[in-house]
Amino acid sequence: MGAGPAGAPVDFDPTRWRDYPNGPGFLTALADGRAPRAVWTALPGENWPARLAEAVAATLHSGRGVVVAVADARDLDRLDAALRECLGPDRHVALSAAVGPAERYRRFLAVRRGRVRAVIGTRAVVFAPAADLGLVAIWDDGDDLHAEPRAPYPHAREVLLTRAQLASAAVLVGGYARSAEAQQLLETGWARPIEAARDTLRRRAPAVHATSDDLRDQVAARLPTLAWRAARDALAAGAPVLVQVPRRGYLPAVACAQCRTPARCPHCRGPLSLSGSASTAVCRWCGRAAAGYACPVCGARRLRAAVVGARRTAEELGRAFAGVPVWTSGRDGVLATVPDEPGLAVATPGAEPVPDGAGYGAVLLLDTWALLTRADLRAGEEALRRWLAAAALARPGVAGGRVVVVADGGLSPVQALIRFDPGWLAARELAERRELGFPPAVRMASLTGTPDSVADLLAAAHLPDGVQPLGPVPAGDGQERMLLRTTRSGGAALASALREAAGVRSARKAPDPVRVQVDPLELL
CATH class of the missing domain: 3.40.50.300 (P-loop containing nucleotide triphosphate hydrolases)
Incomplete structure (x- = not known):
């Protein structure tokens, strides 16, 4: 330009x-x-x-x-x-x-x-x-x-x-x-x-309904009755339907069909997955095929789905709504838009295509437990962010599109979605973090490296008064993680001390690096 x-x-x-x-x-x-x-x-x-x-x-x-x-x-x-x-x-x-x-x-x-x-x-x-x-x-x-x-x-x-x-x-x-x-x-x-x-907001927001994921209530393609009816009605009215699935792939995680033990790779202990209905289980870590897999607990050789991905969901929806086109949007290819006609758009979070017309007639949010049960300080906040981004694509107004979230309606993120009130959840999250002493209520630095390198950096750092150490805890691969917490006003002094200490180690050509992050995005 x-x-x-x-x-x-x-x-x-x-x-x-x-x-x-x-x-x-x-x-x-x-x-x-x-x-x-x-x-x-x-x-x-x-x-x-x-x-x-x-x-x-x-x-x-x-x-x-x-x-x-x-x-x-x-x-x-x-x-x-x-x-x-x-x-x-x-x-x-x-x-x-x-x-x-x-x-x-x-x-x-x-x-x-x-x-x-x-x-x-x-x-x-x-x-x-x-x-x-x-x-x-x-x-x-x-x-x-x-x-x-x-x-x-x-x-x-x-x-x-x-x-x-x-x-x-x-x-x-x-x-x-x-x-x-x-x-x-x-x-x-x-x-x-x-x-x-x-x-x-009440005039513009679509109607949002929460429903359980009880297997006894599922009609077809893992859809509860309420979600299935919402999709059926939207397709009959000539509108597209968005289905958000939090995992990509076909069956990204499988388990023993008999005893439900998670299937792991015999070589590296990584999770096994299936890329198609007739494919061989493959390790997601090392990529090796496990053609002769046998469960180490019961000896059974059959596998079942532990987690269902977007491609498998698209396949099941194609059978449940015969004759309706199914579009997929995710890592294998992100769609920018979908036509304003009957069809099912199956997308992972962040890859939802924008409808060409007035919006989706129905938005179905499946497998919500995958977002809500993440071992992450921001799990609830992130789940609501992804749900709102999808729900905002529905046709506006309570008489327009319908949003169905398959989750317990009593959970805080689900309540915020039903009311379209992200400010309420943000205030609640911030109050909890202030009480527990987590960012953004405080400043926190994360030091990740080998135990000796982390100890070396702390010895070289002239930490200001009031800094509270948390840890260390194992971080995998022989490394550990140390957290340093201080007040928001003390954040600049802490960052300066760590920068000087890292410079000292660099000048000495210390063999093992230390990853220093101030207010890391993820605190597991």
């Missing part, structure tokens, strides 16, 4: 944010060159790329620059198209590895030289040198794709918030869900909420 006139006036329409009581005022403040800070909870079915484009246009109207980060290439393509429609050609650039190094560098130079003031991209875009920064925005900040997996492991949200503080720029943290970190911004008064009134 070429560079356009950075100083040319840009029009914007604040009334397009009228579903949010303080939304138009937020855009007006951007256009006036002020720096409001907000956490935006998008309505179900909201055209979020168009709303972000309006925020970008309002900022460009004031003559200042914009940086917007999204989680993946699909979101980037949608936002890119919305900005072209809202701003016209050559008013923004999208930094993406998909365009190739030469074109990406040309776009980077256009931003660096001030010829283009608006830049969008995935997590690396947070370092783009936008001139006279007026707004930083991030969509779906709870997505783990925003966390850089390479040292020093920055998170896109934290980098953008730091840049906004240094440049006195506006902030917009948006999503269908709300992370505990975003809730922290609201409770400290650093940011204000942008959310719809409850009566507006």
